[in-house]
């Protein structure tokens with residue numbers, strides 16, 4: 001995408017940003033802009049984009065915000081650009097947009113192993129935060145398939161969930177404090193890492209999950225945990241989703257917090273991986289309609305995770321809840337099982353166009369939702385292939401639809417809104433959420449308007465207006481301004 005026409009005011013901002021942060025911190029050439037303007041699924045290509053700014057410090061972020069806001073520009077904050085709802089992509093805007101990419105804010109500022117806290121800058125890649133904690137014999141438990149490229153700021157701005165929410169909670173639960181540049185360029189900082197602080201409103205919670213619309217996160221104080229020193233992983237075949245829910249409840253009843261992950265994978269999702277991922281091998285000998293990847297772990301190196309999991313998996317089979325299963329016998333086998341799960345999104349992409357739903361319902365309602373959505377979708381078109389997988393313990397299912405084999409991608413994608421409506425209606429009927437962990441971004445602004453509670457939407461607009469009255473930060477995302 002080419003940079004938008006640089007008015008004198010915009011050109012002046014870009015020149016001053018280069019003075020402040022260095023010439024290499026301001027990008028305007030189309031080839032240099034492309035990695036920042038391209039959204040991974042090609043769904044969003046907003047404009048105009050005046051340029052990309054790569055600040056190297058919180059002060060440079062603040063200066064950039066002040067300059068851009070004064071010149072009437074909008075700011076799109078971008079981390080690793082792995083979000084799946086168009087939050088980090090420019091929207092269609094009247095104003096010139098500046099993409100503020102955080103990748104140079106990548107210092108681990110402090111780590112206090114005794115207090116179990118770590119202060120990291122927003123541009124740290126999540127895997128690097130995990131590694132810094134591990135080097136100090138600590139665990140930062142946020143983990144998701146994009147962890148090699150997503151950044152801490154993006155994780156917090158989307159309140160990322162991932163694989164270990166069952167035990168450790170989502171990003172919100174892992175955050176003790178934030179440093180944020182506000183829409184007027186002021187810096188709000190609370191990185192004290194206090195576990196108790198009831199001196200007024202808990203302001204950090206406003207910015208976590210706000211998808212770059214209320215402030216720009218520049219650093220965070222995070223909670224660390226003791227490392228997990230023993231672990232066992234099983235791939236089970238529940239007879240159906242209801243059996244999977246019961247199996248998880250029994251595992252948690254017996255093992256409590258030791259159950260750290262429980263992923264449900266449909267047969268179609270696994271088939272996609274086996275078809276498209278080189279060297280992927282079926283974990284079980286018999287075909288099964290549903291699969292469950294369960295991991296248990298303990299901080300005690302001597303806790304008999306494997307023995308307990310073998311024993312409990314046997315009990316699940318005796319109870320008729322599970323028909324088959326395998327326990328990883330080595331770290332390599334464990335990683336191979338996890339690769340099967342983590343490869344699902346990429347493998348599904350190779351099946352052609354898909355329409356995705358990142359939804360959640362109360363855990364007990366997951367089986368009913370899966371059944372109702374599958375039959376509703378296939379009543380509309382029997383050829384649609386339902387690729388369901390997700391974090392069962394959180395009631396969070398990625399209810400993705402792959403196009404019928406013989407249908408052109410464009411013909412299927414033209415029905416995006418209809419299928420969304422069909423699935424989202426069923427989710428709402430079951431007391432669920434249409435945006436479980438990926439956020440709203442641009443993709444679900446209309447859906448939030450449709451399904452959101454009127455009072456909640458009005459409060460969101462009040463907050464947006466109070467914190468960003470000129471609408472400088474990430475316009476066109478999350479909540480539509482100026483109504484209600």
Ligand SMILES: Cc1cc2nc3c(=O)[nH]c(=O)nc-3n(C[C@H](O)[C@H](O)[C@H](O)COP(=O)(O)OP(=O)(O)OC[C@H]3O[C@@H](n4cnc5c(N)ncnc54)[C@H](O)[C@@H]3O)c2cc1C
Nearest residue numbers: 079080081082083087151153154155157160161162212217
């Ligand atoms: C293969 C794959 C697997 C995934 N699995 C999961 C999963 O299990 N759980 C999950 O929750 N998500 C998952 N995601 C979605 C995505 O990786 C996460 O939402 C991630 O946290 C986004 O981080 P990012 O740095 O890429 O953010 P970006 O995509 O760059 O930005 C996301 C949003 O945050 C805003 N933002 C970014 N940085 C800041 C900042 N410093 N301050 C303020 N706002 C900011 C952006 O404006 C945008 O609205 C997955 C994505 C992929 C591609």
